[in-house]
Amino acid sequence: MAQVEATTQREIAAEPEKVFDTLADYTGARSELLPEQFSEYEVREGGDGEGTLVHWKLQATSKRVRDCLLEVTEPADGELVEKDRNSSMVTTWRVTPGQREKTARVTVTTVWNGAGGIGGFFERTFAPKGLARIYDQVLARLAAKVE
Numbered sequence: 639m640a641q642v643e644a645t646t647q648r649e650i651a652a653e654p655e656k657v658f659d660t661l662a663d664y665t666g667a668r669s670e671l672l673p674e675q676f677s678e679y680e681v682r683e684g685g686d687g688e689g690t691l692v693h694w695k696l697q698a699t700s701k702r703v704r705d706c707l708l709e710v711t712e713p714a715d716g717e718l719v720e721k722d723r724n725s726s727m728v729t730t731w732r733v734t735p736g737q738r739e740k741t742a743r744v745t746v747t748t749v750w751n752g753a754g755g756i757g758g759f760f761e762r763t764f765a766p767k768g769l770a771r772i773y774d775q776v777l778a779r780l781a782a783k784v785e
Contacts, residue, residue: 640751644766647745648777652784654742658716658733660784661744662687667783673775688712692720698768726751744780746773 650657660667665685672679677695684690690710697703704727708720718731727750736743748769 641749642751642765643747643749644769644773645745645747646770646773646777647743648774648781649736649738650742650744650777650781650784651738651740652742652781653740654716654733654735656784657742657744657780658718660780661731661733662710662712662718664690664692664710668692671776671779671783673772673779675772682707684710687718696772698765698772744777746777748773 660671662668663686664681669679672694675697677697678693680693682691682693688711690708692708692710693706694708695703695705704722705724706727707723708729709723711719711721713719716733720729720731722728727748729746729748732745732747734743734745735741
């Protein structure tokens with residue numbers, strides 16, 4: 639099994655703290671940012687960053703649905719890490735100051751242990767692009783909410 643990684647980023651015209659707080663608001667803003675590939679969203683514990691336990695289903699393709707139960711940690715300033723209890727998937731959100739004043743750069747990276755064989759080849763080839771497209775939608779909704 640090889641590790642698969644999908645990364646995307648966006649510069650957002652808002653203060654980094656505001657952007658981070660919006661991402662960390664699992665009881666409010668976060669559910670509003672998710673496109674139609676996400677369903678059955680439910681906060682089970684916490685709801686504001688560190689200590690949150692959140693559930694959703696992610697339909698990455700027409701045939702592939704992941705049932706995710708995510709534990710949220712904040713290991714560093716401006717960083718949210720969502721570890722899936724049901725798989726090896728880990729998504730890291732990093733919010734740093736952007737290139738211009740009063741902007742934020744948001745980078746989202748998801749890694750997981752991919753399948754082996756020919757299925758693994760296709761997963762490593764196509765899954766990162768598909769997941770990046772999904773997270774591009776999340777980042778566009780985030781920008782629309784905070785800008």
